[in-house]
Amino acid sequence: MEVAVITEADLRKFLPKAKAALVAAVAGNWHEAEAAGITSPRRIRQFLSNIATETGGLTSIVESLTYTSAQRIYDVFKGPATNRRFKSVAECQSYVRNAKALAIKVYGGRMGNAPAPSTDGWDFRGGGMLQTTGREGYRNMGFEGNPGALQSNPKLAFLAAVREWKKRGCNELADRNDTEGVRKAINGGTNGLSDVRTYLARAVTVWPDNAKPAGVPGAITNPVVIREAQVMLKALGYTEVGGVDGVIGTMTRGAILAFRAENGLPLTPTLDDEFMRALKVAQPRQIAKERVLASVSVVAEKVPEVKANMLSKILSATTAAVSSFFAAIVGIFDQFDDARGYIDPLKGFAAGLPGWLWLVLLTLLALSIFMISRNGEKKGVEAFQSGERR
Structure with a gap:
């Protein structure tokens, strides 16, 4: 091998x-x-x-267990219906941003940990690159006497x-x-x-499979079939496929790989008979709840253009506010003879237009940028939540 x-x-x-x-x-x-x-x-x-x-x-x-909402704690730790760790979202409220207490609650008395008030649940919380959890797991890995080593040594x-x-x-x-x-x-x-x-x-x-994509036996290159696959991928919710053009480009390859990963097929960015058979019987894609409910701040960390639009929106809003303020000040001061001596030299650069008018124009420009940025941010968040933007 x-x-x-x-x-x-x-x-x-x-x-x-x-x-x-x-x-x-x-x-x-x-x-x-x-x-x-x-x-x-x-x-x-x-x-x-x-x-x-x-x-x-x-x-x-190391598992942080710091959660900022009771709903998220409930979703992650409620457990099976027959053995609920939390019976309601309300029960989770006292554990918001209370990592140690949460660890003792959800891990205490399990996986070899002693129940509360023992701190075993916290001491033996998830550690290592595959998050070994519980005193028993740490014991099996040889870290029962020094759990901190597994949680801090790469x-x-x-x-x-x-x-x-x-x-x-x-x-x-x-x-x-x-x-x-x-x-x-x-x-x-x-x-x-x-x-x-x-x-x-x-x-x-x-880390692709050893065979090059172009040399995969049975790979489909017919543009008509590729277009058919692109249409079906879109219909199933793999909207990152891009245009329906009969060409396996970067976006279509991403959709193919996503479909293969989610349907247990070999991970090669190509079409073949097995892929087409699976495509024809596949169910519509299910978007994870955490993706659908993702906040703007969460999406901004994963989608660079959303973060850029968010920053642009903040900057333009600030510019608009400052410009509006100075436009009002200049418009008022321009009515007084004593103030004109300060303002007139600046107005010479504006081809005879009043200074307040230029500031109003700047305000309108900033507001336009704000609206465009806000729309771009909104579209980016919607694309992430729907699965279109991975």
Whole structure:
């Protein structure tokens, strides 16, 4: 089996916001992953996509448990209907921005942790790159006596993730491209599955299968069939496909990879008979609730143009307010002889027009920019919430 090389450059391409220390820990200790059999592109993609999901894109190796809304706490930790940790959203209110208390509540008395008032739930909260959780899990990884090491040391966090992966038989699941099976083995359920699939679609562009796309047996290149696939992808909710032009360009490749990732197909950016069969029986795409309800600030972190429009909107609104203020001041002062001596030199640059008029024009221009930016921000947020913008 050919072994793929994992470099820091590739990891940064995969996870642009990853912290340097965590990237270095993965790349610098990748030989340990190879020793655990994580060598094929498919295994690598599954492994790194789950790590990305658990660490917020390689930005943290310890679970924060700081939530800003009771609804979010309820959605994440309510548990199965037969054993609710929280029976209502109202019960979650006291745990908003109260991470330690929340950890003790949801993890206490489980996974080898002693119940409250013991702090086990907090001490043994998620740690490492695959978020080992609970005293029992820490014990199995050898960190029961020093949980802080798993939560703060990047190298140890990565090595523990490798051991977890191998121990749970994830290589075999990855070989079958069983994304949901891998997720259940790692997480115990399907929480975070949509994030894993999103990362997988990105990972295949960095670590593709050994065969080049153009050389995939049975690849469909007929423009008529490609247009048919583009139409069906759009109808199913894969609106990032772009135009219906019979050409597999960058946007269409992204839609193909997203469909493959979400339907358990091999991750190659091509069309083939298997893909077309799956496409014809597929159900409309389900957009995750957290994406549909995403706030402007959340979207701005994921969609650069929304952030740009948001900043432009703020700047233009400020400009409009300042201009309006000075327009009023100049318009009033212009009526007094004593003030004209200060204003007249500036008005010479305006070809005889009153200074207040120029400020009004500037205000109107700023307001126009504000309206355009606000509309762009709104469209960007709507595209993210609907799944059009990944």
